[in-house]
Amino acid sequence: MKRLPPVTLVVCALALAAWFLPALAEWLVYDREFILRGEFWRLFTGHLVHFSRSHLALDVGAFFTVGWLLETRSIAPRWLMFGMAPGVIGLALLFGDPAMARYGGLSGWSVAALVCVALDWIKRAGPARAPGWIALAGLAIKTLGEWQGASPVFASVGSPARLAVLAHVSGALFAFAATGWTRRRSAALINRENPA
Amino acid sequence: MAALAVISGCLSPGDRSRRHSSSLVNYLYPKGMEHPDKPAIPTLSLPLTVGVAWVPEGTNRPACPMEQWLSEERKMKLMDTMVLHFKSHEFVKSIEVIPSAYLTPAGGFANLDQIRAMYGVDVIALVSYDQVQFTSEGLLSFAYWTVVGAYVVQGERNDTQTMVDTAVYDIASRKLLFRAPGTSRVKASATPVNLGEQLRRDAGRGFHEATTNMVANLQTELARFRERVKQSPEEFKVVHKPGYTGAGGTGLGGLALAVLLGAAALRGRRISRA
Numbered sequence: 001m002k003r004l005p006p007v008t009l010v011v012c013a014l015a016l017a018a019w020f021l022p023a024l025a026e027w028l029v030y031d032r033e034f035i036l037r038g039e040f041w042r043l044f045t046g047h048l049v050h051f052s053r054s055h056l057a058l059d060v061g062a063f064f065t066v067g068w069l070l071e072t073r074s075i076a077p078r079w080l081m082f083g084m085a086p087g088v089i090g091l092a093l094l095f096g097d098p099a100m101a102r103y104g105g106l107s108g109w110s111v112a113a114l115v116c117v118a119l120d121w122i123k124r125a126g127p128a129r130a131p132g133w134i135a136l137a138g139l140a141i142k143t144l145g146e147w148q149g150a151s152p153v154f155a156s157v158g159s160p161a162r163l164a165v166l167a168h169v170s171g172a173l174f175a176f177a178a179t180g181w182t183r184r185r186s187a188a189l190i191n192r193e194n195p196a
Numbered sequence: 197m198a199a200l201a202v203i204s205g206c207l208s209p210g211d212r213s214r215r216h217s218s219s220l221v222n223y224l225y226p227k228g229m230e231h232p233d234k235p236a237i238p239t240l241s242l243p244l245t246v247g248v249a250w251v252p253e254g255t256n257r258p259a260c261p262m263e264q265w266l267s268e269e270r271k272m273k274l275m276d277t278m279v280l281h282f283k284s285h286e287f288v289k290s291i292e293v294i295p296s297a298y299l300t301p302a303g304g305f306a307n308l309d310q311i312r313a314m315y316g317v318d319v320i321a322l323v324s325y326d327q328v329q330f331t332s333e334g335l336l337s338f339a340y341w342t343v344v345g346a347y348v349v350q351g352e353r354n355d356t357q358t359m360v361d362t363a364v365y366d367i368a369s370r371k372l373l374f375r376a377p378g379t380s381r382v383k384a385s386a387t388p389v390n391l392g393e394q395l396r397r398d399a400g401r402g403f404h405e406a407t408t409n410m411v412a413n414l415q416t417e418l419a420r421f422r423e424r425v426k427q428s429p430e431e432f433k434v435v436h437k438p439g440y441t442g443a444g445g446t447g448l449g450g451l452a453l454a455v456l457l458g459a460a461a462l463r464g465r466r467i468s469r470a
Binding site for chain 1: 448451
C-alpha cells in the first residue's frame, strides 16, 4: 500500500488555490455560457471552485479521504475516477440541468470516488465488508433525501447556491459503470492468459 | 392649401427634408425637472429580468405622415430582433417587451418605476431613434412636364439616414449601464406619384438596417460591460438569485461516510501488521 496520494494532493491544492485566488476561480468555474462558447476545460475544472468556507472545508476533507484510499489501495478504476469522472459529471450537468448557469464543488467527484472505494471494499474484504455496505447505504439514503427535495442531509453549500444533486447521482452512476467495466476487462484478460 | 399647411411641419420648399425622432434625454429628464435623481451603485441580481421599450415621441410636435410607418406592430417586430439575440444568455432570465402605451412622454424614472412594478424587470433597454429623409429633384425631373413623366420617371432622389440607439438602465439605481447605437443610410429614387410610398419603404428599410447594426454593437458593448463589472467591483454589485448557481456539497454526511471508510482502512492496516 502506497503512502502518499500525489494526484489527490494536487487536486486539493488546486481547490485551495482557487479559493484564495478569485481570478483563478473565475477562470476555472463551471459557467454554462462559457462552456457552450468552447471553454470546455470548465467541465473538468469547475469542481475545484467553492462558494463558502464550509463548502470548501467539507468537500476538500471528504475528497482527500476517499482520494487517499483510491490511490494508496491502488483500486483499479482510479485513473477513470481521476481522469474522466469530473468531465462526465460536468456533461451530466450541462445536458441534465440547463437552468444551472454556474456550478462548483468537489462533492460529485468525491461521491464517484467513494462509490469506487466502497465497491472495492465489498469485493475484497470478505466477511468484513460492512464498511463498504454502510458507505453505499448511507450514500443512497443521503442522495435520495436530497433528490426528494427534503432539506439536504447534512449538506450545506452556502447561500445562495442550491445543492446540485445531479452531480452526486451522475458521479455514483459513473463509478458503478467504471468499476463494472474494469472488472469485466480484468476477468477477460485473466481468461485469455489462463484458458480453461 | 390646407393640406400643405398641415404638413408644413414636415416638408420644406425645394430640397425637402423630413425628420422624426424620440429623445431619451427628454423622456428621462424632462424640462422643468428640479431635482434629477443621482445614479447610485447598481445591484445586479442574476439572472436578470430585462425590459425592452421604445422611448415615446414628444407630445408638442405636428404629426408627421412618415411616422406612421413606425406603428406599434412594427416597433414590436423590431424589438423581437433584439430579444432573439439576447434571450440565450445565461444571465438573462427573461426579456419582457413593454408596449409603448405604458410609457408616457416625459415620464422619467417615475414611469420606469411603474413599469418595474408591473413587469418585475430589473433593467430596461430603452430604444430611441432619429430618422431624417432628404428628397431632392434630379435632372430627370424635367420629364415631369410631360404627363407620363410624372408616373414613370424616377426623378426624385431620396436619402434616408437612420440612427437607432439602445441605452440600458438599472432602474433602481438610475444608472446607465451601457449603450449602443446603430446607423444606416438608404438611397433610392422615386417618381413624384409614388414618392410617399417609396419614402415609407425607405423608412422601413432604414429602421431594419439600423436595428441590425445596433444589435451587433449591443453585443460588443455587452461583452465590454461584463469585463468592466469584473474589473471594477466597486462600481457594480453582483448577487445571484437562488437557483442560478449550483454546488456539489458533500456536507457532514458525506464527510462522515468518507471518514468511516478511512478509519476502517487504518484499522485493517493495524490488524494486518499485528
